[in-house]
């Protein structure tokens with residue numbers, strides 16, 4: 001079945017609507033006509049139109065304003081403006097605001113037909129392109145977020161599910177676990193990708209300034225308001241607003257935020273003009289909002305409004321399996337950025353990294369790698385290259401003082417651990433050649449091979 005494109009005509013001149021409608025219907029398009037902007041938006045909410053042809057001068061509202069609103073609320077719909085007494089400037093202004101084309105009255109029907117066909121063809125190409133791009137990215141959509149642990153796989157599955165929707169998301173996780181990274185990835189994999197991603201840190205801005213940062217203000221609304229300023233909500237229109245550290249939002253602002261979210265409208269401080277909002281909201285926090293709600297520091301109704309889809313980012317110490325992947329990822333990235341030859345990391349150093357508890361999570365790991373690369377001349381990072389806190393986790397350091405604790409120890413386990421660590425080091429020194437490692441350990445090569453198998457040691 002062929003697709004019959006839908007066209008919406010907006011013109012207060014009934015005669016003009018009628019003649020256009022007749023012509024376009026004859027060409028096989030489905031056409032609806034309206035005379036006012038309100039009627040048009042009511043229709044747009046119900047039906048998806050491929051193209052809008054709107055008069056530039058309507059009673060009380062300009063076609064440019066309609067155009068801008070359509071770009072925000074219905075980005076898939078193209079707009080052609082009819083410029084009655086077209087001056088060059090209005091035409092330029094229309095194109096700048098995102099109109100595909102403009103047509104002048106009186107209509108030249110032949111030309112108009114071509115313009116309409118072109119506009120619809122461009123629509124088709126754009127959506128086909130978007131589809132192909134999504135296909136292509138498919139499972140690699142979140143390629144810059146590293147993690148093969150179960151916990152991260154769950155995160156990816158959830159991100160995959162919500163990216164295409166407009167659902168409100170709450171990202172939970174300790175400092176440095178990747179909350180902002182995840183928020184951005186969701187935005188750039190959503191249909192809003194070509195609109196802004198705007199972030200604001202609710203914890204870093206003094207309470208009395210936060211309101212105007214969020215909603216904007218008009219000149220003179222308070223002493224330091226020397227000019228009109230749009231708020232983050234306005235700037236994010238059409239795209240995604242990321243409210244970081246939402247748990248630190250002052251109580252008196254929580255009420256206002258809730259109202260804005262319920263009404264999809266806000267006003268700048270000092271103004272009563274309503275600004276219509278179309279945004280996807282993602283918030284994040286590293287504090288326990290449940291607790292905050294219980295202690296009365298966070299409004300329960302706002303909490304429910306924000307926590308539609310939770311995404312929990314686990315701390316790094318709960319996904320140790322990702323530490324090696326992340327270390328190699330940041331090593332490669334840092335070397336590339338510092339224009340250095342690739343550097344590897346020794347097994348012992350990696351073990352130390354894996355044993356360290358990472359209170360600062362991925363951000364701390366990233367910093368450690370950057371600092372280490374900057375300070376070392378080695379082509380492989382060894383334990384000595386690591387900061388003391390982490391180097392103290394190195395296998396050698398742990399062997400140096402084995403102890404029998406009052407609770408007792410498992411001698412076999414401990415001996416196996418020591419054996420494993422020594423073999424790993426020998427393999428490293430011997431650059432992975434088993435014969436050389438065997439010489440270093442003063443054992444047979446075959447004995448070494450057996451031990452490697454029994455202790456399930458990975459050969460670098």
Ligand SMILES: Nc1ncnc2c1ncn2[C@@H]1O[C@H](COP(=O)(O)OP(=O)(O)OP(=O)(O)O)[C@@H](O)[C@H]1O
Nearest residue numbers: 144145146174175176177178179180181286362363
């Ligand atoms: N899974 C990951 N893969 C790759 N890089 C990551 C990952 N998680 C975090 N990072 C990196 O770690 C750093 C910190 O991440 P991000 O700023 O998103 O954390 P956050 O949770 O917002 O932290 P905070 O609570 O301190 O604001 C960033 O440079 C980010 O790119």
Ligand SMILES: [Mg+2]
Nearest residue numbers: 176179180244
């Ligand atoms: Mg952050």
